[in-house]
Amino acid sequence: MKFSIGGSLKLAFRPWVEGLENIPAEGPAILASNHLSFSDSFFLPAVLDRKVTFIAKAEYFTSPGVKGKLTAAFFKGVGQLPVDRSGARGAGEAAVKSGIDVIERGELFGIYPEGTRSPDGRLYRGKPGGLARVALATGAPVIPVAMIDTEKIQPPGKVVPKLMRPGIRIGKPLDFSRYHGMDGDRFILRSVTDEVMYEIMKLSGQEYVDIYATAAKRQIADAEKAEKAARAAADKSAGNTAGSSGDPSDMSAGKAAE
Template structure:
């Protein structure tokens, strides 16, 4: 109930008007069944704008640090993220990351919509980076066929650049591509080659849909390189942002 009140009656209309939100191709999203919205990731506010563009509930896998705040503020932020469809994801690897992927699969098994950023973290420089194969595992391991819809966020990094907490008022857009059907792989045992093939196909569609330059390296690697000198001197407030 809180999700729909927030997105449809309160924040939704205000944000759409204030940021002149342009929505292109939203009719590509199936009206029912399991769907993954595979989006590029330019700003922390991507997860706020994207759910405003379709009439289905969207769940997101969000970094677990968002849910670990203390005191009244931490509790309020935790409740807000949970109420708006965010699911805590532990990215430390191993069994914890495996459990996080299972949360996403549970959403798909219920025939719902899951928002995923295949790059795994925000782009450090506006370019599109190599996709992580977790999205392919979800497609293959879900109990029902999953439709993947590529989504491109446009200019959200100009509204709230990395390291800033106050958004700037300017026009943004959300552009949907054609649905991708991976049902041809149902029943095939996943290996690293198949997972990479599915992930690369999704990233290729994202690249074709937008105008970002593509780099075939992980965004997290580039961010670590860029933040290295700063992190050695003092912790950066954006160093662990997703």
């Protein structure tokens, strides 16, 4: 299924790629990418000869009905692994374990250090719990990847993608073997993650924001909620003003009639 889906995507969207030579022909590696669109997990595997395994929400594999079964088959076909994200800590541990298992099989493991899609096209601070822990626990090289313009093809909330060419830039592998086995040191985890994010920033050309994307999404949602409340209050105030106002000439005419 991977090859049929990948072939269809390449034919329809014609993605351009730079740096394919940085993907090893064999052996394990971690592909650390920015995350602009739901479609990122499909475009990157589509341009590679090797299978890339990403993690995905367990709900994609357990939804009921015909649509749920088709969705599960699709995600399995493109190399997605289900992870239960009902608990933040449990989800993190499951992601790390899944990544280590993939690396130990000598395969490619794909991960988004930001932890979620960018809400506005900018690059956000990487979370050290997944990427760095897998890298330091296994010694696998980390290959930075930049997805280009995929957010324009399928913005959040849009089901039907727009036909245009996305881009993919693949950087040179980063070696963190000097920190091998130090996956319990939070300062080392932070340093490794920041180094990877810096390389992604250089490849993507995105503006970097030193907060987590999840926090940015909350800020955006709060701002939208406040703006909606302000508009509602303004509309209500305008309505009250219009209802209480009268024409002074009408009032004078009424008194004269009396």
